[in-house]
Amino acid sequence: MFSTYLNALFPVVFCAALGLGLALRTTLLDAPALSKLVTLVGLPSLILSALLGMQTPIWAVSDTLFAIVSVLVLSAVLGAVGLKLAGLEVRGYLSMLVNPNTGNLGIPLVFALLGQDALIHAVVISTVVQISHFTLGVWLLSGQFSAKAIFSNASIIALIAGIVWVVTGWHTPEAVSNTVDLLAGMTIPVMLLLLGKSLSTIDLRELGRLGTIVGLSAGRVLLGLGSALAVVAVLPLEPVVAKTLLIQATMPVAVISYILASHYHGPKDDIAAVILVSMPLSLIVVFGVLQVFPMLG
Template sequence: MLAELFAVMAPVLAGAGLGYAWVRLGHPYPVDFITRLVFNIGTPALVLASLSGANIDAGTFGHVMLATALVILTMGAASFLVARLLGHHWRVVIAPMMYPNTGNMGLPVVLYAFGSAGFAYGITVMVTVSLFQFTLGAVLDAKGNPLKTLVKTPTVYAIVIAMALLLTDTPLPPWLANTVDLMSGFTVPLMLITL
């Protein structure tokens, strides 16, 4: 049992450990560049590659999204109450409690615990969390225009395209499927190293 758990967690620990060791050894690490690369190219490619080739039907996809949305909204309500009880402003508490780390830590754990079939469900959860962050999160943050944030987020376009492909049971053309698959490969490792 412990060996199986370690096999699942070792890639996460190794990725985060590599990033920690890299910085501790004094090597430069361009966090801003890596974050933009992952945010603008890697994550959209990961969403498209994972969902367009996933063996998941639209009904199950919808159920997982709904369940994730209910968890997020429940955690939002609970964090609001906790903030009131502790005497903190709700804006300080709500974001870290409402939005779980489903990307850089959740995806590798799901992949190595449940394989590629489970990974599609993990991506579905990450997609739902991302949609909430880019919509409700932008509204709650109250900095700037949430619609402008949404329009400028490449992951949102990837989500819409992937959902359309999933709902219509349409595969990506092979050249595009290969491209997004290749580009998606750097996303999770770079997220872990940056973490």
């Protein structure tokens, strides 16, 4: 099992490390439009490719939607209570605890561990978490709610369009599916390279508040895992959905949490440090989950 996990994890870690190295030594990843390319073209194409090529019934996606929303709601309630007990500001830290890195890290890791069949569930979960970032996250940090940010999101538009296409049973021309697959193929590698680039911008000196940083890091990973385990225990999910949900929910703090905190004057330095600490912790916990729970074997 350990060698299997390492074989699946190696491409993910290598690509992220390559992105880190490129960011430190070159300007190849400096173009601001690169992340927009992934957001506006790559990820929507990945969603459409997964939906149009899915072998499972469309209602399996509705199960995934309900499951991840349940995880986020449960995490928000427990996280708010935990932050209050710890004496930390709910406004600044709750979104970070609730919303994992299901995009840059979660999607590639699920694909590496579980294969093509799990990809649709991974991108659906990631899209819901994106919505959470721009609802719960923006609302907490800014005190305002933006519906425009949700309905203008390319991933959400692609998800809705793909579901409508599949439900109606329209035939997808081969030329269209080949084009979507080609565009989708760039997404996972570029996402990992950008993840590495984002890590290069984090100031390691912020690890000075080690106790708080470690506590928040453990809180993010264990809160997500615990909430997902509770949902999996209650809902009759297909094995591939349950596996994807558990892995995605256990992911570390998302880089977008740092970006939003920087924009809205939140605790960005703490969040940057938690990203670094929670990432290896998350990968260790995912391996433990794979070992302990037979349903994931």
